[in-house]
Amino acid sequence: MQTIVGWDLLFRRLFFVIKKDNHLFFLILTTAPMFIKDKAQEQFGELKTRNNYTQLAGKPHAGWPTHKPKQSGTVLTSHNVMRHAKKQDNIDNLRYNYREFIMKQKRICKLILIALIGFLALGAFYGGIVLIISPDGSFFNMPLDLLSNSPFKTFLIPGIILLTTFGIFPIFVIYGLIRKPKSKFFNKLNLLYDYHFAWTFAIYIGLGQIIWINVQTFIFNSVDIIHTIYSSLGILIICISLLPQTRKNYKQ
Numbered sequence: 001m002q003t004i005v006g007w008d009l010l011f012r013r014l015f016f017v018i019k020k021d022n023h024l025f026f027l028i029l030t031t032a033p034m035f036i037k038d039k040a041q042e043q044f045g046e047l048k049t050r051n052n053y054t055q056l057a058g059k060p061h062a063g064w065p066t067h068k069p070k071q072s073g074t075v076l077t078s079h080n081v082m083r084h085a086k087k088q089d090n091i092d093n094l095r096y097n098y099r100e101f102i103m104k105q106k107r108i109c110k111l112i113l114i115a116l117i118g119f120l121a122l123g124a125f126y127g128g129i130v131l132i133i134s135p136d137g138s139f140f141n142m143p144l145d146l147l148s149n150s151p152f153k154t155f156l157i158p159g160i161i162l163l164t165t166f167g168i169f170p171i172f173v174i175y176g177l178i179r180k181p182k183s184k185f186f187n188k189l190n191l192l193y194d195y196h197f198a199w200t201f202a203i204y205i206g207l208g209q210i211i212w213i214n215v216q217t218f219i220f221n222s223v224d225i226i227h228t229i230y231s232s233l234g235i236l237i238i239c240i241s242l243l244p245q246t247r248k249n250y251k252q
Contacts, residue, residue: 109246121170128163131155150219173201199250209234
């Protein structure tokens with residue numbers, strides 16, 4: 001339709017020129033075929049190009065392979081984009097929840113370890129101070145005959161060992177577990193140098209408690225319920241210290 005209107009406008013202008021000037025008519029008459037030819041080629045080229053685009057958009061061109069090429073990925077439509085965004089949000093939420101869960105486990109294990117060592121320190125403070133004040137064992141109704149298999153004649157030295165080793169030292173370890181201070185001297189005593197020395201000392205306390213209770217039962221030649229409780233406490237301190245969640249808190 002645009003082509004017809006264009007040619008009609010051209011002929012109207014030619015007719016107007018003929019009426020005005022005959023000499024100009026002959027000039028136009030000699031050059032019009034070239035103009036018409038160029039105009040026709042231009043319009044035909046646009047039509048051909050439009051047809052090629054139509055063929056490319058529809059069915060494949062003759063001679064081309066008839067199979068459709070494989071798509072390298074998913075077509076990005078609005079639905080796919082929204083679904084991908086929701087999936088990514090779910091993954092991010094799962095990762096965040098997992099990190100929070102791990103952090104919560106690490107805090108819980110740390111608090112349990114500190115509570116166990118604190119409970120041990122309180123009992124050692126009480127028992128050590130009482131044995132130092134009353135070295136004959138009368139406060140606990142323990143006769144001195146219990147020490148017959150030991151190099152001690154009174155409970156004074158055992159009380160001092162109990163107070164310092166399992167009372168004062170665990171308080172220092174609790175401080176180290178909370179604050180994580182740096183010390184070159186205590187690092188030299190740290191056999192597990194990949195971890196903070198406070199964590200290693202917590203294991204030392206657990207092992208020391210087990211050894212202490214076993215020595216007591218050997219010297220006293222008897223086993224009481226208090227021995228079972230504190231021996232289990234030493235084992236529990238070691239187990240909580242060796243948990244992965246606890247070790248991650250003090251990994252250097």
